[in-house]
Amino acid sequence: MNIFKRILKIGQAEIHALVDMMEDPISLTEQGIRDMKKQLSETTESAAKVRASIIRTENLITEKEQEAIQLGEKAKLALTKAQENELTSAQGEKLATEALLIKKRILEDIKALRDDINEYESKRDEIYKHIEVLQFNITKWEKELTTLRAKQKVNEAATMANQHMANIDSNSTLDMLQRVKEKVANDEALAAAYAEIAQSKIELPDERKAVQDELTALKKQMGID
Template identity: 75%
Template sequence: MNIFKRLLKIGQAEIHALVERMEDPISLSEQGIRDMKKQLSDTVESAAKVRATIIRTESRVRDKEQEANTLAEKAKRALAKAQAGELTATEGEKMASEALLTKKRLVEDTQELQAELLEQTSKLQEVHKHIDVLKYNIAKWEKELTTLRAKQKVNEAASLANQQMANMDSNSTLDMLQRVKRKVANDEALAEAYAEMAQNKSELPDEQQAIQDELTALKKQMGIK
């Protein structure tokens, strides 16, 4: 298992552990997204460094291949000069052999660099896969976070409405309504009492006058002045 797969497994384990002891899903999701974005930034930086190494290695391969070709041409020229009489056969072959030996070493160095290049390219591909996974997860969890925030707003509104309904049905509200009802009844009874008292007052002078008339008649009958 390569290093990036191990990192991803560790990240997944940490996320599952957080979910199991989750207290605030939104805060934890926000923190998880921040962590993934930091990891993405670090991984992109790593990818750039690996790519820079590849570019340098490719340049070295080209330089050595060009130098090897130059040495091959040098060996040909040495043999050609020996054949033309410009050099002795021994000198020509010696110069050609030296050029070919150096060329052989350059070819070997080039092969080693090409092997390194393959390894670096493979590593860069793994880094890019990790980057793609991080980008996918970030986009996914940002979408989930938007959904969580929307759900939280709905839940808060529903909770407030339920709380208000619960308060309306609570004993304190019913007691208040009962008190209002009793006060209205008391006010009505008090108003009725005042009305009766007012009526009795209006009837009192007529009753006294009738008694006074009866008393006067009785006194007259008895000859009392």
């Protein structure tokens, strides 16, 4: 019955510590579930074969029990015929004895067959326990697989975000921000200058007035009033 002991022991080990060391825990978990389902199919087939053996043996016992009853009736019939002088006493006893001997052998066969049934039922119960363990573990690890897939998506998103953060050049970012700050300051200063020009009246120098004295002196020199 070694074949019935080839059950995956995935539920009997410390799985989480093992998974942490795996490069691809999801693929390995999926493979483990496939292996368990295959073993479940094989074990279920074995259980069906053992159950078929039990049914065949029970049917054989029923047949032999009927045969034993018939032989007992033959033994009675032989003795009855001897009493009714249809057979001699010796013939009747001989036939009855032969029938009872065959009946005895059949009853021994029936006992052996019942022992076989007890063994089959013990093996059947063992197989059913293996089936229950496999069904439990398959259900358990299908749920675990759903959780692993969800965790993988979260980890992939976090990894991507970390990669983006790691690819940022902090120095270039600070330089860019400093240039933005300087541009804002320049724009503010330029805006203030325009505001001052708009709010103040600027008087331009009069060039004619600047040369008036020189014109008067020239006219006096030339005797022009």
